[in-house]
Amino acid sequence: MTKKVEPVAVAKDKTLHRYLSKPARVREDRRFVTGNGRFVADLTPSGTMHIGLVTSPYPHARIVAINVEQALKLPGVVAVLTGAELAKATEPLRQYIDVPEVQWRPLAVESTRYAGEWVAAVVADSRALAEDGAELVVVDYEPLPFVMDPERAAQDDAPLVHPSHGTNVMVKREFVWGDVAANRARAHATTKVRTRWNRNSTVPLETFGVVADWDQHRSVLDIWASIQMPQFPEQIAGALRIPTNQVRVHFDVDVGGSYGVKRGIKHGVLAGFLARQLGVPIKLIEDRSENMHGGDFHGPDRIFEVELAYTADGEFTNIRIDVLDDEGAYPGRSPLQLAKPIGAIVGPYRIPSAEYNAIAVTTNKTGQVAVRGFGQSPTNYAIEAAVDAVARELGMDRMELRRKNFIQPDEFPYKIPSGTEYDSGDYPGVLDKAIEIANLPELLRECETIRAEGRLAGIGVATCLEPGGGNAIFENIMDPSTDKSTFPESCRIRVDGGGAVTAIVSISSAGQAHETMVATLVGEELGIDPDRVAVVRADSLSGFPSQSPVGSRMAIVLGRALHGAASELKSKMCAIGARALDLTPDEVAYCDGSVASVKDPSVSIGWDDLVGIAHRKQHLMPPGMQPGLEVMHVAHTPKSGTLTAPDGTVQLYPCFSFEVHVVLADIDPSTGKVDLKRYFIAHDCGTVINPDVVRGMVYGGTAHGIGVALYEQFAFNDDGQPLTQSFMDYLLPSAHEVPVIVDAEHCTPSPYTTHGQKGVGEAGYMGAPAAIAGAVNDALTACGAEPIHSLPIKPSDIWRALNARTPNQEGSS
Amino acid sequence: MKPVDFELHRPETLSEAIALLAEHGEDGKVLAGGQSLVPLLNFRLARPEHLIDLGRIASLTAIRRTPQRLIIGAMVTHAQAERSVAVAQGAPLMARAFPHIAHQAIRARGTVGGSIAHGDPAAEMTAVAVALEAIMVAVGPRGTREIPARDFFIANLVTALDHDEVLTEVRIVPPAGPTGAAFEEVARRQGDFALVGAGAQVRLAQDGTIADIRICLTGVSATPHRALEAEAVLIGHAISPESTQTAADATRDVLNPSSDLHATADYRRDVAGTLVSRVVKTAVQRATFDTTSAA
Numbered sequence A: 001m002t003k004k005v006e007p008v009a010v011a012k013d014k015t016l017h018r019y020l021s022k023p024a025r026v027r028e029d030r031r032f033v034t035g036n037g038r039f040v041a042d043l044t045p046s047g048t049m050h051i052g053l054v055t056s057p058y059p060h061a062r063i064v065a066i067n068v069e070q071a072l073k074l075p076g077v078v079a080v081l082t083g084a085e086l087a088k089a090t091e092p093l094r095q096y097i098d099v100p101e102v103q104w105r106p107l108a109v110e111s112t113r114y115a116g117e118w119v120a121a122v123v124a125d126s127r128a129l130a131e132d133g134a135e136l137v138v139v140d141y142e143p144l145p146f147v148m149d150p151e152r153a154a155q156d157d158a159p160l161v162h163p164s165h166g167t168n169v170m171v172k173r174e175f176v177w178g179d180v181a182a183n184r185a186r187a188h189a190t191t192k193v194r195t196r197w198n199r200n201s202t203v204p205l206e207t208f209g210v211v212a213d214w215d216q217h218r219s220v221l222d223i224w225a226s227i228q229m230p231q232f233p234e235q236i237a238g239a240l241r242i243p244t245n246q247v248r249v250h251f252d253v254d255v256g257g258s259y260g261v262k263r264g265i266k267h268g269v270l271a272g273f274l275a276r277q278l279g280v281p282i283k284l285i286e287d288r289s290e291n292m293h294g295g296d297f298h299g300p301d302r303i304f305e306v307e308l309a310y311t312a313d314g315e316f317t318n319i320r321i322d323v324l325d326d327e328g329a330y331p332g333r334s335p336l337q338l339a340k341p342i343g344a345i346v347g348p349y350r351i352p353s354a355e356y357n358a359i360a361v362t363t364n365k366t367g368q369v370a371v372r373g374f375g376q377s378p379t380n381y382a383i384e385a386a387v388d389a390v391a392r393e394l395g396m397d398r399m400e401l402r403r404k405n406f407i408q409p410d411e412f413p414y415k416i417p418s419g420t421e422y423d424s425g426d427y428p429g430v431l432d433k434a435i436e437i438a439n440l441p442e443l444l445r446e447c448e449t450i451r452a453e454g455r456l457a458g459i460g461v462a463t464c465l466e467p468g469g470g471n472a473i474f475e476n477i478m479d480p481s482t483d484k485s486t487f488p489e490s491c492r493i494r495v496d497g498g499g500a501v502t503a504i505v506s507i508s509s510a511g512q513a514h515e516t517m518v519a520t521l522v523g524e525e526l527g528i529d530p531d532r533v534a535v536v537r538a539d540s541l542s543g544f545p546s547q548s549p550v551g552s553r554m555a556i557v558l559g560r561a562l563h564g565a566a567s568e569l570k571s572k573m574c575a576i577g578a579r580a581l582d583l584t585p586d587e588v589a590y591c592d593g594s595v596a597s598v599k600d601p602s603v604s605i606g607w608d609d610l611v612g613i614a615h616r617k618q619h620l621m622p623p624g625m626q627p628g629l630e631v632m633h634v635a636h637t638p639k640s641g642t643l644t645a646p647d648g649t650v651q652l653y654p655c656f657s658f659e660v661h662v663v664l665a666d667i668d669p670s671t672g673k674v675d676l677k678r679y680f681i682a683h684d685c686g687t688v689i690n691p692d693v694v695r696g697m698v699y700g701g702t703a704h705g706i707g708v709a710l711y712e713q714f715a716f717n718d719d720g721q722p723l724t725q726s727f728m729d730y731l732l733p734s735a736h737e738v739p740v741i742v743d744a745e746h747c748t749p750s751p752y753t754t755h756g757q758k759g760v761g762e763a764g765y766m767g768a769p770a771a772i773a774g775a776v777n778d779a780l781t782a783c784g785a786e787p788i789h790s791l792p793i794k795p796s797d798i799w800r801a802l803n804a805r806t807p808n809q810e811g812s813s
Numbered sequence B: 001m002k003p004v005d006f007e008l009h010r011p012e013t014l015s016e017a018i019a020l021l022a023e024h025g026e027d028g029k030v031l032a033g034g035q036s037l038v039p040l041l042n043f044r045l046a047r048p049e050h051l052i053d054l055g056r057i058a059s060l061t062a063i064r065r066t067p068q069r070l071i072i073g074a075m076v077t078h079a080q081a082e083r084s085v086a087v088a089q090g091a092p093l094m095a096r097a098f099p100h101i102a103h104q105a106i107r108a109r110g111t112v113g114g115s116i117a118h119g120d121p122a123a124e125m126t127a128v129a130v131a132l133e134a135i136m137v138a139v140g141p142r143g144t145r146e147i148p149a150r151d152f153f154i155a156n157l158v159t160a161l162d163h164d165e166v167l168t169e170v171r172i173v174p175p176a177g178p179t180g181a182a183f184e185e186v187a188r189r190q191g192d193f194a195l196v197g198a199g200a201q202v203r204l205a206q207d208g209t210i211a212d213i214r215i216c217l218t219g220v221s222a223t224p225h226r227a228l229e230a231e232a233v234l235i236g237h238a239i240s241p242e243s244t245q246t247a248a249d250a251t252r253d254v255l256n257p258s259s260d261l262h263a264t265a266d267y268r269r270d271v272a273g274t275l276v277s278r279v280v281k282t283a284v285q286r287a288t289f290d291t292t293s294a295a
């Protein structure tokens, strides 16, 4: 399916790197390809009982009564837990904004707020019996008024999702950065585009799963879960009212996909509570429908209005972005997703001032959670739609308009109006690379040929940023009373008595190939073959501070921790070596496993001898030095540690990757079917650590973006019922829908990271929806139809746009 | 998503299967390839206590051809029929339809009989059965019945089969003379049930006029639709851009499809017409090729 155009470029000074950026096996692949991953569903401690869920059929209803008698009579059913019982013994789940009246709990209490919400849990010998039992629980509901449309929800007289909160508006933040009035005055015109990013998500192959086991004699709750969640252990402990050192989360479980959504706090609290109450291991593996309508893992659901002001020759002078986000019934962490785009609010463009008005509302839909990019991809889509609209207004080439407004390579670090500094970039260079691999003149000819044959064709372009190195600051932005600014990562490096190197992290991974990354970076730092570096995962009690792999941050922040640990290790080895060589530590240097005299490198001591001294020869150790070779380093996120300034300016993420998509769409004018004929991406994430991992991220993210642009939507009907409860209706793109992707790497190293690396976890997805929508709209506007500004674009939408043309417009096609 | 507890029976012969069905009455259900039934079991939309798997009954897996008949055993898989020369010659429209059914993995298990017994108006096989005037043979405790397609499909997912009857074979009369067929659909993704699908099988007379034409549509009505109105426009004439256009409009005029998440009714109606004109053109081209290559 994929074609290599050129090898991934490495950092400018290639000689600097021995293992980084070089083609190398991805070590995780072997176990996944052979079907030997170890997922939570594979774990069943003896005596495990299984949870089945009773869910609400109504979008909003009062729970009048729950009758569990029949269910309890079923052989094999051991317990039925209702929301009222659970609420008595636990704390509500955490909200990240100040909404004390909005109580989110694993099982609904008093009323249910979306169809699919969990109402009761049945525990039985098998999952099948638990489902049998769940059918026998009789719930008496009194339906209540509900609201499904976010714009309606924002109105004063709308039905309230959380009546005691008094409004559906969960948070409303308004920002003005720069001299808006002057910049507007300088503009020749403005273009306004309303865009609709409908609800989709990163739908993982593995649904959420958890196994919890309480050991009452050791006072430890062991949890194996399919998670990608900062502060998971703390939140479980908090909700269960037990000390944090009694929750042990095991990170050596493979996670079958996430990109943000594997949070599972409510699942963990429910299973943990039942494990403690019943004294048996409890397992909950969501089925696909539960995952889709009750897992609280939907992504952003947004309405944007972007107003872009520009001069007669196409220079952008001001941008205003209004956004309304539909959080579903429980906001949780999702309002924070409105904050992240502040760090890239002007995209790659030199726009001197910006306005941002963000509102989050609750509706009676499934809850929302973090999804790949944390709100950035929808925002990129909205900005790029406005840029294309300006190009149409001015009759300017879309690439040239972008090029004209790009921040130039010599302007970095570049501070955007919202106060965030972009680290580095070469936007014109990446665009040139995209034009080159796309063979643009040929692509334009192909587009014309398709049009001449009577079909519709269009070319889409998107030039988008991927902020990387996620920090905690969005909490402070959305709720200034929160002053959290620390978001660390850490690693331990151990050289054992046998001289073998082990790197220990305490995170779980959901396909990001962290073991490859850690081994490569440790190998690079220590000058040893990465294949000889073991990577293991400590659990949450024996491990170290980590905020989990979110916000494209591990290469950046964990990379920093690895560098710190490796540096400390090397200086320890230098101290030992210097003593053995009768030199002072500053007269020696570490190189590829040995310590040698700086003056005369032939005077040196090798790895085995250094290890021997450290582990076994106290008499040769520098006095006062701890035995062994064991170092641990906790790293802050680069460029973090400041709060939002009173004027609303803020430093968000430290690193900015960049991507240019160029896509050719061929559309059947009678059926509206879109065929993505050609797909090109030029991408820059600074120094590449492993080329295959980067390429995999770019391809996967692009496939996801294709889904968002043309196929995927969690839809609800007017009765508040979810219409997408299986893969029959939630349409993930398959190998048929994802075309050959031709990619090229560019490398602009980041000055803020250990080797110039930037984030790549959200690559492809950052620009694909914008580019594909751009291609469809190029095809539509070329034949006189109006552009479509709502995703996903379905064949019937295109058909409708074509049929809405006036006869006059049709004549111009 | 676990089915309600059931007992699985795996009879070796048709008579055993019928006896089991008779014994368990409304609580029994036939299992063929399981590609529709197993999801229904997992969603607990079907809750039989006894499943009678036809997978071991060898007599149901044969494709036979006599001069007057093509006979397809109910347990013939889509994949098996897709590769069959007898099907390609005896039922060109059916052969053209298989590549549109789901994906290879599903076609390797799903059966022609299962698809027809399931009675989904969005399925290709039900539409083909109607267009080719297939005869469905059902065997039950009261003997054997031959049910013509026009009487077989009663409503969405409802057929003339009684709960204790097994569909054993599908009989089709092969075309005599130069014939061409075509099947086209619009689905949101490759392999999905189509938003709209259309098939045509055309036999040409010596003079190039249409001697016999069968047109069917999927996804536009509660039972598989045969586009008699379009056939009436075209039969007896050579095709022209005007006649296929008229046939398309005639189709649109009578359809009353429904809207859902994936497409509106207006879209389905309009595209149905477009697909009718496309498949007729292609089928005629193929029939013409059949004439010239036979000559």
Ligand SMILES: Cc1cc2nc3c(=O)[nH]c(=O)nc-3n(C[C@H](O)[C@H](O)[C@H](O)COP(=O)(O)OP(=O)(O)OC[C@H]3O[C@@H](n4cnc5c(N)ncnc54)[C@H](O)[C@@H]3O)c2cc1C
Residues within 6 Å of the ligand: B029, B030, B031, B032, B033, B034, B035, B036, B037, B038, B054, B074, B075, B100, B101, B102, B103, B106, B109, B110, B111, B112, B113, B114, B115, B117, B118, B122, B123, B124, B125, B161, B165, B166, B167, B168, B191, B192, B193, B194
């Ligand atoms: C992802 C997916 C995509 C699909 N896409 C398509 C598509 O695009 N087009 C399409 O047409 N189909 C599609 N299908 C359905 C597939 O073609 C099925 O094979 C077919 O509908 C049923 O055939 P089966 O042999 O699997 O029957 P089963 O699922 O075993 O049975 C279906 C029903 O028919 C009854 N039945 C089966 N055989 C007999 C018999 N001999 N006598 C009496 N009753 C019987 C069963 O009791 C049951 O009620 C898809 C399926 C899947 C899973």
